[in-house]
Amino acid sequence: MPNKAAQPTRPLVRVVIAVLLIAPFVIYLAVPSYARIKPRLGGFPFFYWWQLAWVILTAAFIGVAYALARRGASSPDQADEKGE
Secondary structure: OOOOOOOOOOHHHHHHHHHHHHHHHHHHHOHHHHOOOOOOEOOEOHHHHHHHHHHHHHHHHHHHHHHHHHHHHOOHHHHHHOOO
């Protein structure tokens, strides 16, 4: 059996990774959509809690994109190359 290199990430997964990495920047740049005071959450104006929520969501998006990229990089063929 020929030696196979690790399979490249599938195109659909690559698109999902790209969307996960680009979406937060699009949201951050759409300032007019969240530059307002109401609704308040815990006394904080919308502008502040919306940005804080997106900082947390951005970390989650990057984590998911990383996991998808790592999953695509490791394939069952690599185990064969190691002799397992």
